[in-house]
Amino acid sequence: MMYRQLYRLMRIIRPREFRSLKYSRELERNQWLSRDELEHIEWQKLKKLLDHAYANVPFYRQRFQQVGLTPADIQTKKDFCRIPLLSKDDIRAHEDELIAQNYAEGMKRDTTSGSTGIPIGVYHDHNYVPMENAAFTRLRRWFGVEPGDKAAWIWGRRDDLPADTWSARLITALKRERWLNAFRVSDEEMQSFAEMLVEWQPDYLVGYATSVYLFARHVSSHHIAEIHLKAVETTAGTLWPHERQMIEETFDCQVFDRYGSHETGHIAAECEYGRMHIACDVCCVQILTGGKPVSEGEVGEIVVTPLYNYGMPLIRYRIGDVGSWDTQACPCGRGLPALHEIVGRTNSIITLPSGKYLYGGIFLTILEDVLEIQQFRVHQPTKNKLEILLEKGDGFRQETIDLVHERTIKLLGDEPINVSILATNEIPPTVSGKYLVTTSDVPVEF
Template sequence: MDWYAFLCRHMVTPIWAKKERSPYLDHCRRLDRFPGRSMEDLRAIQWEKLRELIQHAWEKVEYYREKWRSIGFRPEDLKSKEDLLRLPLLTKEDIRAHKPRMIAHGIPTEKLIPKKTSGSTGVSLEFFVDDDSIQWKRGCELHFNQWTGWKIGEKVAAIWGNPTHRANWRAVIRNALLERYDYLNTLKMSEEQMLAFYQRQLRRKPKLLFGHAHSIYLFANFLRQKKLEPFRPKGILSTCMVLHDFERRRIEETFGCRVFNRYGCEEVSLISCECEAHQGLHLNLNTLAVEFLRDGRPAKPGEPGALVVTDLTNYGMPFIRYKVGDVGIPSGKECPCGRPLPLMESLEGRVADYVVTPEGNLISGISLTENFAMELPEIKQVQIVQEKPDVLVFRVVRSETFSAGSEEKIRNLALQRFGKTMRFECEYVEHIPQEANGKYRFCISKVKNPFA
């Protein structure tokens, strides 16, 4: 039994939070009590938070005040969700161009924490989050982590890019005593590194495995190929990338526990998380307002839409109707778990992860890579790149069983999915390169689509 986990949960963590004057544990406990509320209650609280944020942005943020004045909008005009649609969307380009004017007047500089995205679209994004918002985000993360069965204070194994637990001696001590993470750096996933990570976890016995979806899948494959007996966490948190069904199956078969899918981004933190029912991802309406838009209108349940998010906690540099750059499918169903949080059916990937056919049809990159993985086991990895409406490039990593007939299978599969008007070519590579943040992208389209 891990006695220190009990000590950490009931003594070390509360004392540390008190020493830092951090309310994140209080926020976590408050969220733990939310299942007793109705969805109507939570939506009413969310709406009031939204109105307060809009009023604050009007009074304190030059960028929003000028934008809204130009369209004849004032905070008192916000009476329904339809009124919210009047407000302009916020893009990454807007933030880069107007960052100084987006910072709220009257917020002490020491309360603003600089943040930076990893730049999955090619250019990183720099912004600020106020300290109160950071504490809410920490509380939310702890709350949702516990849905896996993990408890505060228990050890975590993380497969992640650019870990910061060794940034300085304070970070080392904090991690050893409080956070208890051990990392496999996704930017250095050699067989030697994976074996060393595996051996450490056999000794540590972590209760949670956390990381990039595809990187966890690659690690599971490594264990199976080497015939290594896996360590047994209580649950697995998959995040930062779309989780394919074939990846979920392989990971769950390998580790003998369920995978909990999660979605978020650096700009607004955790957006949605899967519960033990595994029938969609619960939207985090505790700290966010989430919209799904298609051609500028709200997407219907079951219809893909571009994700637009308002962070209800960041008053230092508000993100109001921020276009994240991803596509998701809203659900009209209630979850059997009973939690009063609406569902997202699935995350469909980035806006640029949709292939557009010459006829104008949209095909999700998720379905394509899933299809290739299921139909072509002789392929280790595939990346689909679309530069023009009628041309695709398949970057293929071949396995030992790849043969001359495999390319014919690719040809037939492409013909079935895209028809005769789509041309394609195969480019054989040793590996699919990771992005700077350690993530993989398996479908990249540079052709405009309705979500752009």
């Protein structure tokens, strides 16, 4: 309780934290509004952002003019769809032109993890961190955590990890955080981290979905039962059902998955009923196929527009994920819209020679009972080739490879695809510490 009060005091005396407290009150109030009221708030914020972008951002002024639009022409969501989509290549090629001329000073440049390709640079203005903190405060209150509670992190992005300086260590101590670097973490490091958590007793654990799963598997296999958590928060990749089950059984608490990116910030998070609510008062989300909004139950490309970063607006940004809407009312009573599922990244979808698609998670369903495999990774370099990498576990033998090959061929059916399988002692994570199940170099168009 003392630390929570200290956090409130910090928010009052520090300008950035004071803004965060202001935004937090707004977001706490918004979540209980009706869907119609939230759509009105989202639309007003979106219109204000479009006016700003047209007046102050050279890239958008030129882009609007190319398609014969002004902000005054955009009166409905259908009109909004006339604005061309923003790609990662657009950001790389026009980084300077995407910066608002009235926000050029005092912004922070951030670089994406690059786990899905070449990293891109984005700029965040002075409101970005306060709004992000407010969004995280709201979602964490859904599982009983307040600012100032103890947090254990399993993370891999270098820019987010605390620096090895006395000042960084002091800040980490004051914030009551402990960190485990998810990049190339060893059994010895996981054991040391687990032993520290037994003594320290954090309130919650935050981390990359697969990295948290691997840590939970280590804790379970070593019969460490003394880590007591209120909740586990996962992000940065798909949380598969068997991973959720392992984490919840190991730590005897609920897992809350959240969705976002370094470019856009927070997008959505699960409530206590497991529904993935979109923070529509923070970020506008569209799901499209063929450039048009999807029908109910239809899967499409997720396109986002953060509503609060005026320094470098990302309008109708192709984040690289695929998902669908959840149109049912949630028992939690919040008016925030929800995603039914985030199927995966566009570059995790396998495109078959026939033109059909396989979503990456399907490989989990055919391989999850093969206990001789610790991990696996499937990569599609071309439409006619699949490469499967297997991390060997106890009892691994040639028959294991034969079984994986047999099941993969059965899954592919009559598709003319050459399948190659390689066994290894270790599958390393990406440079950001993430573990990717499937990747494909074959582009997908929605």
